[in-house]
Amino acid sequence: xxxxxxxxxxxxxxxxxxxxxxxxxxxxxxxxxxxxxxxxxxxxxxxxxxxxxxxxxxxxxxxxxxxxxxxxxxxxxxxxxxxxxxxxxxxxxxxxxxxxxxxxxxxxxxxxxxxxxxxxxxxxxxxxxxxxxxxxxxxxx
Amino acid sequence: xxxxxxxxxxxxxxxxxxxxxxxxxxxxxxxxxxxxxxxxxxxxxxxxxxxxxxxxxxxxxxxxxxxxxxxxxxxxxxxxxxxxxxxxxxxxxxxxxxxxxxxxxxxxxxxxxxxxxxxxxxxxxxxxxxxxxxxxxxxxx
DNA sequence: GTTCCTGCAAAAGCTTTGCAGAAGA
DNA sequence: TCTTCTGCAAAGCTTTTGCAGGAAC
Numbered sequence: 001x002x003x004x005x006x007x008x009x010x011x012x013x014x015x016x017x018x019x020x021x022x023x024x025x026x027x028x029x030x031x032x033x034x035x036x037x038x039x040x041x042x043x044x045x046x047x048x049x050x051x052x053x054x055x056x057x058x059x060x061x062x063x064x065x066x067x068x069x070x071x072x073x074x075x076x077x078x079x080x081x082x083x084x085x086x087x088x089x090x091x092x093x094x095x096x097x098x099x100x101x102x103x104x105x106x107x108x109x110x111x112x113x114x115x116x117x118x119x120x121x122x123x124x125x126x127x128x129x130x131x132x133x134x135x136x137x138x139x140x141x
Numbered sequence: 142x143x144x145x146x147x148x149x150x151x152x153x154x155x156x157x158x159x160x161x162x163x164x165x166x167x168x169x170x171x172x173x174x175x176x177x178x179x180x181x182x183x184x185x186x187x188x189x190x191x192x193x194x195x196x197x198x199x200x201x202x203x204x205x206x207x208x209x210x211x212x213x214x215x216x217x218x219x220x221x222x223x224x225x226x227x228x229x230x231x232x233x234x235x236x237x238x239x240x241x242x243x244x245x246x247x248x249x250x251x252x253x254x255x256x257x258x259x260x261x262x263x264x265x266x267x268x269x270x271x272x273x274x275x276x277x278x279x280x281x282x
Numbered sequence: 283g284t285t286c287c288t289g290c291a292a293a294a295g296c297t298t299t300g301c302a303g304a305a306g307a
Numbered sequence: 308t309c310t311t312c313t314g315c316a317a318a319g320c321t322t323t324t325g326c327a328g329g330a331a332c
Binding site: 159161179180181196197200220221222 | 324
């Protein structure tokens with residue numbers, strides 16, 4: 001799945017955190033479903049495999065994996081935190097018609113701003129919104 | 142305050158929406174406090190001038206002004222929608238230490254991405270996070 | 283008189299917290 | 308045994324909704 005579990009385990013063991021069955025499943029789900037799911041979507045999907053799963057564990061896991069740098073929270077819209085396992089720089093486009101979130105590549109280094117001299121930048125997010133080609137074609141372009 | 146109230150009124154009248162006292166005060170507050178306040182901050186501040194003000198009205202107003210294109214919601218962090226009256230293109234930097242949100246200029250047109258051919262882009266948001274110079278100096282750089 | 287606006291109260295939705303039992307080293 | 312993890316229930320917060328009274332035209 002293109003993920004370095006070694007790196008993850010190393011990062012987690014540094015913090016005395018185990019990669020439990022539930023946590024591994026959440027990670028696998030994110031790796032296999034690059035659709036930027038919400039915590040609830042992850043919960044509902046995994047509940048089938050792990051009937052005892054609780055939403056608390058999903059939230060806890062996402063928080064831990066986020067702090068370990070393996071998962072990124074996407075807050076493109078309020079009241080709708082989504083999660084992304086792909087941490088390499090890219091932008092997110094949300095279709096306001098169908099709600100789908102698309103990744104797109106972007107050169108973040110070219111976005112340097114002189115206004116931020118002296119600022120320590122840790123994270124860059126680029127969120128675009130509009131209508132995707134699929135929805136555009138439905139409405140007769 | 143550098144705002145075109147004529148443009149706003151025109152936009153609102155198009156929708157049969159009045160610029161009531163409460164709505165005007167919310168707008169004024171946003172114009173005078175370019176600190177990207179939350180709905181609650183606006184409510185608390187205006188409550189002193191308008192003791193009968195309700196939070197519902199603040200939310201309602203922010204929604205209406207947002208739809209009219211005069212106010213922009215900033216969802217740089219989950220559970221913390223902030224509002225901005227300045228609609229010209231700029232990025233937002235949030236200091237993870239003190240929570241302050243800084244504006245910075247950015248050339249959004251240079252951010253075109255070939256991956257988005259065929260997409261209708263209506264809105265672009267750029268959110269950076271990190272530590273601001275003020276907080277950096279406090280911790281001994 | 284008709285329409286829109288306001289604001290109270292309640293509901294809704296997402297996320298966090300407290301805690302007891304289970305699992306793992 | 309000791310620590311950490313899990314998951315239920317309850318609480319916490321922000322935001323939305325229903326509705327009755329009030330204001331404006």
